Amino acid sequence: MRRTVFYVSDSTGITAETIGHSILTQFDGIEFDTHRIPFVDSTDKAQAAALRIKSEYARSGQRPVVINTAVDQALSEILAGSGALMLDVFAPFVGPLEAELGSKRRPAVNRAHGLVDFARYEARINATNYALTHDDGLDVNYAEADLILVGVSRSGKTPTCLYMALHFGVSAGNYPLTEDDLDKLELPARLRPYRARLFGLTIEAGRLAQIREQRRPGSTYATLAQCRKELAQADQLFRRENIPVLNTTHTSIEEIASKIFAQLGIERHLF
Amino acid sequence: MRRTVFYVSDSTGITAETIGHSILTQFDGIEFDTHRIPFVDSTDKAQAAALRIKSEYARSGQRPVVINTAVDQALSEILAGSGALMLDVFAPFVGPLEAELGSKRRPAVNRAHGLVDFARYEARINATNYALTHDDGLDVNYAEADLILVGVSRSGKTPTCLYMALHFGVSAGNYPLTEDDLDKLELPARLRPYRARLFGLTIEAGRLAQIREQRRPGSTYATLAQCRKELAQADQLFRRENIPVLNTTHTSIEEIASKIFAQLGIERHLF
Numbered sequence: 001m002r003r004t005v006f007y008v009s010d011s012t013g014i015t016a017e018t019i020g021h022s023i024l025t026q027f028d029g030i031e032f033d034t035h036r037i038p039f040v041d042s043t044d045k046a047q048a049a050a051l052r053i054k055s056e057y058a059r060s061g062q063r064p065v066v067i068n069t070a071v072d073q074a075l076s077e078i079l080a081g082s083g084a085l086m087l088d089v090f091a092p093f094v095g096p097l098e099a100e101l102g103s104k105r106r107p108a109v110n111r112a113h114g115l116v117d118f119a120r121y122e123a124r125i126n127a128t129n130y131a132l133t134h135d136d137g138l139d140v141n142y143a144e145a146d147l148i149l150v151g152v153s154r155s156g157k158t159p160t161c162l163y164m165a166l167h168f169g170v171s172a173g174n175y176p177l178t179e180d181d182l183d184k185l186e187l188p189a190r191l192r193p194y195r196a197r198l199f200g201l202t203i204e205a206g207r208l209a210q211i212r213e214q215r216r217p218g219s220t221y222a223t224l225a226q227c228r229k230e231l232a233q234a235d236q237l238f239r240r241e242n243i244p245v246l247n248t249t250h251t252s253i254e255e256i257a258s259k260i261f262a263q264l265g266i267e268r269h270l271f
Numbered sequence: 272m273r274r275t276v277f278y279v280s281d282s283t284g285i286t287a288e289t290i291g292h293s294i295l296t297q298f299d300g301i302e303f304d305t306h307r308i309p310f311v312d313s314t315d316k317a318q319a320a321a322l323r324i325k326s327e328y329a330r331s332g333q334r335p336v337v338i339n340t341a342v343d344q345a346l347s348e349i350l351a352g353s354g355a356l357m358l359d360v361f362a363p364f365v366g367p368l369e370a371e372l373g374s375k376r377r378p379a380v381n382r383a384h385g386l387v388d389f390a391r392y393e394a395r396i397n398a399t400n401y402a403l404t405h406d407d408g409l410d411v412n413y414a415e416a417d418l419i420l421v422g423v424s425r426s427g428k429t430p431t432c433l434y435m436a437l438h439f440g441v442s443a444g445n446y447p448l449t450e451d452d453l454d455k456l457e458l459p460a461r462l463r464p465y466r467a468r469l470f471g472l473t474i475e476a477g478r479l480a481q482i483r484e485q486r487r488p489g490s491t492y493a494t495l496a497q498c499r500k501e502l503a504q505a506d507q508l509f510r511r512e513n514i515p516v517l518n519t520t521h522t523s524i525e526e527i528a529s530k531i532f533a534q535l536g537i538e539r540h541l542f
């Protein structure tokens with residue numbers, strides 16, 4: 001069974017897609033064809049969107065689902081003209097919130113993902129630059145880091161650092177364990193002052209070998225034996241130095257970030 | 272006026288915070304203190320969360336708002352015991368969707384941001400690696416790029432490429448215009464085969480000077496005159512080569528990404 005879903009928004013459509021994705025994954029056995037229609041902020045664009053949705057209805061014979069964050073009621077009504085099942089993301093919350101806050105909402109098109117809070121946006125960009133320039137563990141100023149991820153090569157440090165920076169403005173440093181560290185089972189001296197901010201990443205050896213093989217096919221670096229050895233040494237080092245560890249094998253970067261923030265007591269906001 | 276808002280989730284809390292942020296920005300004149308309480312997936316954790324929310328209520332004397340994506344009804348009821356205004360993100364949509372799809376939802380804790388679709392997740396990580404290794408415009412294989420961002424140094428190319436990769440699995444190349452390109456007003460030969468995938472980024476000169484000054488204080492590179500000159504040349508080059516352009520000065524990376532995808536006809540999904 002297949003159904004078509006349109007995420008329609010007067011802005012980027014990110015909110016509509018985020019909530020839609022979360023709900024749709026709760027329905028098993030149905031395949032959803034999803035389409036984002038962003039920046040629907042005028043009558044013309046709403047009419048064009050409605051036409052596209054209506055055509056899909058006619059083509060498939062199945063009623064499309066529209067997950068809609070357009071705040072202008074007039075635009076929503078145009079979209080509803082398509083005959084789709086309309087699910088308005090904000091509508092259910094506006095009444096209770098207005099009553100609770102004693103204040104009317106002022107729907108401003110394009111606000112949620114616009115540059116509302118410039119300072120916070122700049123912090124995200126600066127943290128991203130920090131992650132990029134502190135990615136190799138060389139010549140790094142860890143004093144400025146909110147946290148430092150430690151692990152063997154390709155254990156998931158870099159994407160996690162970038163995600164933390166881009167989304168939360170968290171400056172995450174990155175320390176790739178060297179052969180020397182692993183042989184000595186010791187942290188390098190320059191990491192010791194920041195022990196409370198260290199977090200270890202580990203991964204299953206089979207998965208690591210796969211990832212390394214993609215990067216350097218046929219290398220010793222990518223063999224299962226090498227991966228097993230490094231991971232065992234790293235785990236021993238983490239235990240010995242009392243560094244908390246997370247296994248990234250079955251964990252998305254969203255989950256890794258949330259878990260590490262929770263464990264280190266870092267509270268930061270999205271956007 | 273201040274109000275406290277808790278985003279509570281059995282998973283990362285990203286969906287709760289995304290929708291909450293979008294709604295709260297529609298209320299002017301109220302300052303929201305927001306807190307994420309993720310991974311509330313057991314009775315114990317729900318009780319601890321309820322206690323924290325209740326304490327905040329007692330402390331401030333103001334009823335907190337809970338934006339909740341916990342799918343287990345029993346956990347929601349424990350949270351409601353805190354006395355907060357409970358806003359359940361999924362509840363309003365479940366009934367209409369179940370009726371439309373002729374299927375009951377099967378609420379699975381932790382699914383939306385888990386590693387449901389491994390291939391798609393891997394595409395995001397691979398695209399991130401692509402962005403990282405193709406960030407300097409040197410020795411770059413543009414043939415694999417879904418799109419290529421072109422602009423002067425610090426016009427916003429790198430964060431945009433990383434965002435597109437991490438979220439959408441889009442492999443975005445990055446070409447920093449050189450002095451030579453700008454003086455000749457010509458694209459380098461190796462970009463020409465990919466003309467249909469090029470997208471220009473520009474930025475206000477004053478803002479660019481500010482960003483560059485942070486990076487290289489006191490340099491010629493950071494002077495307003497230098498920024499103006501490079502930007503004028505780049506704009507001329509974009510016009511001459513018929514490359515679409517977006518001004519990033521007042522635009523978030525979320526908006527930049529959505530606008531470029533829409534204009535180049537790239538349809539990709541979040542998550």
